[in-house]
Amino acid sequence: MISRRPVGSDGELVGLPGRSEPNVRLQNVSITFGDNKALDSVSLEIPAGEVVGLVGENGSGKSTLIKILNGVYRPDSVTRLFIRGEEIFPYEDPSAFRRHGISFVHQDLGLVPALSITENLLHERILHARGAFINWRAMHREAAGLLARFGIAADPRQPISTLADTDKALVAILRAVEELGPNKTLLVLDEPTVFLPRSGTELLFGAVRKLLDEYDMSVLLVTHDLEEVIENSDTIVVLKGGRLQSVLPAESATPASLSERIVGRTVGTGRPVRAAGPAETVLDCTGLVSGRAAGVDFELRRGEVLGLTGLAGSGFEDVLPAIYGAAPRGALARGIVYVPADRKTEGGMLEVSVAENALMPRLGALSGPFGLSPRTLARHGRDFVERYDVRPSDPGKDFRMLSGGNQQKVVLGKWLDTNPSVVLLQDPTQGVDVGAREGINQRLLEAADDGTAVLCATTDYEQLALICDRVLIIEDGRVVGELAGADVERNTIAMHVMQGHRGTDPIRKVG
């Protein structure tokens, strides 16, 4: 993408207004939680027609900035915000953002599965027509028009749950834009593609560009996926420790240069060489049927890292909860642990400290006759936050106060510390920054070297390529192929997932 703003001698964009006033201008955005200055004098501009990517390590302030833009948090009073040149005062009226045309799509998309596509898409208007006459025929016609314009081949009367994941994400985006009425300024996309394959992401951003051209709006894209942000943004803004680290034209950025700016170092993309362990089977999964899994067979061996992947909806996502759910009581005693993707509702206890969360599965082992002393809790807590690089490194902090990525480190670490024989991981590095991702992968490989069998279900092919000894591809609820050795490589995995989908037979069938 060609940036429309001037570039300085250091390759960074000059942060002054361009020829015309940007759609959104943030000046000195600052916010303080207790003694933590989560955002410190951040100034940035989001010009019309541009996608501005917002990246930064876990806890750098991305979500906080978004929450200021939707009125959840009040910034410190030095902050000044301008929308299409007009200063707005969110302290006085948090709904000002919405009225000035700012809308959001979050990772969970916020769709209601049982409702029709039309009801989801035109939700706001239908809601406001409450009690009044709703012309359903006209609503469906309008929804059908929108779907057709954005290439979604579906009847708008059908439930949204029948759509493929990419189309669901697209509907969520169209709805967010539709809800703004005539006043369309900024669409904030908060990791909307984490569950999508690359091809889905491309489709989605094709539609986003079309929206930008049609409405002269802007997009603020928050993501941890460096390739995605480079491919789809015009400008990339890097936050570090609550401050503006840099503003760059996306065309000049590479994943290595970005990770350097984000975490202060380049992050390794090499695959470690691992010795083949003994072939002892620790988990024999035969004919597993659950959700969309329709007879999944595989063996998991001691000390190996096995990946499970496929297109969203292929059934690979249903395997781990089914395995864990099959033995809920005895699972932990037998050394099986499960780390779900949804760490907020399933993974951690929000109201207690990081240290208590981290030590919870080992409380019995660590406690003396009089329970766990505060001193022991603090000592183990300190050791934990250091080993898993949890930030801020305060074990006494409430879990709920951590950023999303730091919560993920705590949830993963607390289970790995139980020295399990089997670890079941669903999207383990989702929402985790590029540096922490490397740390987590390292911990997983160390666990495997110590004999733990790791089963990892994800569409993050890059992560699979970095840690897996074998990768199983699932299609229509069954294992249709296995990649091992040099074939455990990102593009090869992606190709086989896609080719399997088209019904060809590119890889060795298992069984």
Ligand SMILES: Nc1ncnc2c1ncn2[C@@H]1O[C@H](COP(=O)(O)OP(=O)(O)OP(=O)(O)O)[C@@H](O)[C@H]1O
């Ligand atoms: N409600 C809150 N109370 C106290 N501290 C908070 C609160 N919300 C955020 N913080 C702190 O503000 C800082 C920025 O957090 P934020 O969630 O914005 O980071 P982030 O860049 O979105 O991280 P991630 O990539 O992990 O989602 C962190 O130090 C976090 O602990």
